[in-house]
């Protein structure tokens with residue numbers, strides 16, 4: 475590919491304006507942002523943001539829809555919606571994949587994988603009647619029973635990141651809807667189109683008007699949602715500083731909030747691992763989605779004398795990765811999402827180098843060579859704590875090797891890290907794997923698995939600075955998040971039972 479770094483974007487007059495009233499955002503203030511194709515670096519659309527007044531209108535519509543029927547919808551109706559949505563998503567699979575590739579930049583195969591994982595999540599809610607089952611205690615006192623029933627919360631908001639434009643919104647949507655809530659989704663302004671199509675499909679699947687809408691924008695729109703008294707709960711996925719802000723502001727406004735944050739995922743490589751398998755796993759775990767996954771492998775913790783052979787095995791694999799526009803056949807790795815991300819990743823590697831980190835494979839030159847927001851796969855060695863590439867979440871295709879002398883040092887290192895999303899170990903020693911799984915303080919752990927995201931009947935979520943508030947995406951935690959219990963205690967005196975000689979007589 476030739477050197478074609480663009481110096482200009484298309485004329486904004488020629489661009490389609492998306493968002494606004496088409497998705498229920500009734501009062502766009504005139505604030506817009508550009509949507510880019512990361513593979514070309516060109517602006518392709520303009521997005522109309524939703525103002526505080528627009529948020530107010532969405533909440534009013536959602537509350538009306540909820541109170542006038544959706545909260546009393548039957549499980550059968552909610553099930554039917556999810557099943558119909560599944561069909562519609564499959565019909566529009568190619569369109570959704572194209573929207574993801576064109577705004578996020580990931581490869582078509584990767585976007586297809588996102589679609590499949592999104593659908594797996596939808597399938598997992600089919601167990602929801604059990605999750606929404608209450609409980610009953612009979613005869614807690616003489617003639618007194620207590621039972622609990624599960625209720626929806628009301629209007630909830632979901633605020634999602636750029637890196638899974640369909641999967642995370644869909645997971646949140648189905649969990650919230652099957653619990654009987656009305657939802658206002660706020661997607662990332664960098665990848666809004668899949669969310670718009672998803673909302674249309676949810677409407678076509680049978681959601682009454684106002685039950686699922688989209689608010690567009692960035693910080694100002696999020697704050698308007700968090701401050702709004704008509705919204706009962708906020709579910710957020712994104713970076714740690716924003717997760718902390720959303721948690722604090724949302725709970726201050728009296729909302730239930732779960733806020734999933736960023737990550738720094740360590741993979742411990744023991745000397746007794748299967749080296750070829752481990753290197754393959756690390757390359758796919760680190761460079762898949764250009765490292766823009768909250769579960770991406772970012773630090774390989776090489777224990778003992780495995781470091782040199784590990785470094786060699788990973789470096790040998792990198793040239794075989796096909797980096798290019800996500801639509802290109804055989805593409806392994808597309809661009810990163812934005813010019814800002816590209817510049818940030820390059821700057822962090824620059825800083826790492828100044829701090830003594832060794833650049834084994836350098837992906838920075840690609841940023842100058844290709845149009846679009848590319849950074850090549852980058853391998854670093856001799857990373858240490860307190861270097862920028864260790865301390866910061868890079869969220870790009872950069873894998874660092876950090877050398878330690880023992881499993882104990884590796885576990886202590888991971889536990890000292892503020893993040894706690896994912897961690898894995900590659901080993902053939904069951905004892906080492908057991909100690910690792912028991913001791914490491916992260917929410918998702920893997921043994922000989924690079925990206926240990928659980929199947930969707932389990933909840934997905936991290937620990938420490940990777941989450942604020944309890945709960946998790948999908949699974950039982952999501953049902954608990956999106957519902958609340960009512961405990962009902964009843965006494966029904968049965969005067970007839972006295973005459974039938976059934977009255978309780980305490981022993982004397």
Ligand code: NAD
Nearest residue numbers: 634635636661662692693696712713716734735736737768
């Ligand atoms: P981000 O934090 O920049 O944005 C996430 C959402 O918050 C977007 O909808 C955005 O519009 C909004 N937002 C941005 N700045 C805001 C502010 N100041 N106030 C209020 N709202 C604001 O994250 P991103 O760049 O879109 O996504 C990447 C991040 O998401 C990474 O840190 C990644 O680790 C994290 N992530 C975490 C998980 C998880 O399960 N823990 C999953 C996916 C992504």
